[in-house]
Amino acid sequence: MRQHYHEQLEEVSRYLVEMSRLVETAMERATRALLNADLQLAESVISDDEAINALAQRVEDECVSIIALQQPVASELRAIVGALRMCATLERMGDLAAHIAKQARLRHPGMSIPTELRATFSMMGAIATSVVQKVAGVLDTRNLELAAGVALADDEMDRLHRELFTTVLSSSWTHGVEAAIDVTLLSRFYERFADHGVSIARRIAYIVTGELPTKSELAENA
Amino acid sequence: MRQHYHEQLEEVSRYLVEMSRLVETAMERATRALLNADLQLAESVISDDEAINALAQRVEDECVSIIALQQPVASELRAIVGALRMCATLERMGDLAAHIAKQARLRHPGMSIPTELRATFSMMGAIATSVVQKVAGVLDTRNLELAAGVALADDEMDRLHRELFTTVLSSSWTHGVEAAIDVTLLSRFYERFADHGVSIARRIAYIVTGELPTKSELAENA
Numbered sequence: 001m002r003q004h005y006h007e008q009l010e011e012v013s014r015y016l017v018e019m020s021r022l023v024e025t026a027m028e029r030a031t032r033a034l035l036n037a038d039l040q041l042a043e044s045v046i047s048d049d050e051a052i053n054a055l056a057q058r059v060e061d062e063c064v065s066i067i068a069l070q071q072p073v074a075s076e077l078r079a080i081v082g083a084l085r086m087c088a089t090l091e092r093m094g095d096l097a098a099h100i101a102k103q104a105r106l107r108h109p110g111m112s113i114p115t116e117l118r119a120t121f122s123m124m125g126a127i128a129t130s131v132v133q134k135v136a137g138v139l140d141t142r143n144l145e146l147a148a149g150v151a152l153a154d155d156e157m158d159r160l161h162r163e164l165f166t167t168v169l170s171s172s173w174t175h176g177v178e179a180a181i182d183v184t185l186l187s188r189f190y191e192r193f194a195d196h197g198v199s200i201a202r203r204i205a206y207i208v209t210g211e212l213p214t215k216s217e218l219a220e221n222a
Numbered sequence: 223m224r225q226h227y228h229e230q231l232e233e234v235s236r237y238l239v240e241m242s243r244l245v246e247t248a249m250e251r252a253t254r255a256l257l258n259a260d261l262q263l264a265e266s267v268i269s270d271d272e273a274i275n276a277l278a279q280r281v282e283d284e285c286v287s288i289i290a291l292q293q294p295v296a297s298e299l300r301a302i303v304g305a306l307r308m309c310a311t312l313e314r315m316g317d318l319a320a321h322i323a324k325q326a327r328l329r330h331p332g333m334s335i336p337t338e339l340r341a342t343f344s345m346m347g348a349i350a351t352s353v354v355q356k357v358a359g360v361l362d363t364r365n366l367e368l369a370a371g372v373a374l375a376d377d378e379m380d381r382l383h384r385e386l387f388t389t390v391l392s393s394s395w396t397h398g399v400e401a402a403i404d405v406t407l408l409s410r411f412y413e414r415f416a417d418h419g420v421s422i423a424r425r426i427a428y429i430v431t432g433e434l435p436t437k438s439e440l441a442e443n444a
Binding site: 181 | 285
């Protein structure tokens with residue numbers, strides 16, 4: 001019975017890593033769709049979000065089945081409840097990638113972002129992708145050094161997010177209200193995405209150490 | 223043992239209702255702070271968000287303790303896992319109320335919204351407050367007619383959200399980029415808030431009927 005139990009727990013872990021990989025792909029492709037006004041790519045990100053949601057449902061079912069059949073002890077339960085939360089967060093990260101793709105679709109064949117901001121969004125996409133890549137690594141290995149990397153990447157994302165705000169509000173902004181709103185919403189999607197990555201990294205640190213670290217405590221593991 | 227068990231389950235339910243009431247107060251006060259540029263009120267919404275988060279942690283601990291001590295059967299487990307999810311969603315709704323208060327604080331002593339949009343935001347605040355009020359009722363009574371009301375209120379919120387987009391993008395918009403961004407972000411907070419309410423109403427319908435309804439299926443119970 002206990003043997004099967006640990007197999008089930010490992011399966012949940014594998015599902016979460018798999019979800020992270022799907023979210024990583026979604027984010028990488030959503031950014032590419034945005035930067036190249038690529039409608040087909042945007043559509044595929046939007047429709048592939050279903051697979052992430054379906055996997056989330058499977059994780060939830062699996063967790064319920066473990067609890068029902070195996071009567072885990074309190075510390076194991078914390079891990080399972082943590083998995084449920086992380087799974088909901090990964091689902092939300094997938095939604096944010098889909099939001100970015102929807103924005104690209106909305107403005108197609110035009111661009112959602114002015115040319116001079118392409119580099120910034122390209123960087124935000126790269127940071128977001130690296131955040132969820134590290135999250136997959138932390139889920140897989142419980143390596144808290146990787147978790148620290150998530151916190152540091154989030155700092156960089158916050159910096160870019162603030163920079164974009166300054167840009168659209170400066171007197172030299174010539175692209176009008178609609179483009180300013182597009183840029184602000186997109187920037188917020190990336191920033192929220194990284195925040196969610198931090199929340200997963202903190203949860204894993206909690207499961208490993210028994211203490212829920214703040215973001216700056218998490219960064220100290222670097 | 224089973225007696226104590228049902229008491230524990232009811233306690234979780236009571237906590238969720240209590241969380242909804244706190245979120246309702248937060249949303250009502252955040253809207254008032256926004257409409258009146260009331261800094262003190264905004265500060266209190268922001269600091270009171272801690273109490274909502276603390277209650278969320280207590281619900282999570284309570285759920286873990288029920289599962290650990292009582293070995294609930296599968297259908298009961300579904301309800302407990304549902305409670306965990308709803309609790310995370312209510313926490314997020316509290317965050318959104320705090321986001322609105324932070325926006326009011328950011329522009330103080332100025333206003334975040336132009337005078338001619340006060341009526342719209344006042345309406346959005348009233349709808350948001352009624353959504354979470356209905357959510358508390360659904361949590362308390364499992365009455366699916368109330369759940370239908372949540373879906374209908376969300377439709378109205380979506381309509382106002384779209385209307386605001388049209389307003390800030392129209393050629394008659396004279397308040398500049400910053401105000402357009404403020405309005406867009408605020409409008410999104412209200413719209414997301416109502417979405418979360420719908421997701422809780424759908425979860426409860428699932429616990430009651432065994433089927434997870436779409437939003438329009440939920441509205442059919444009206």
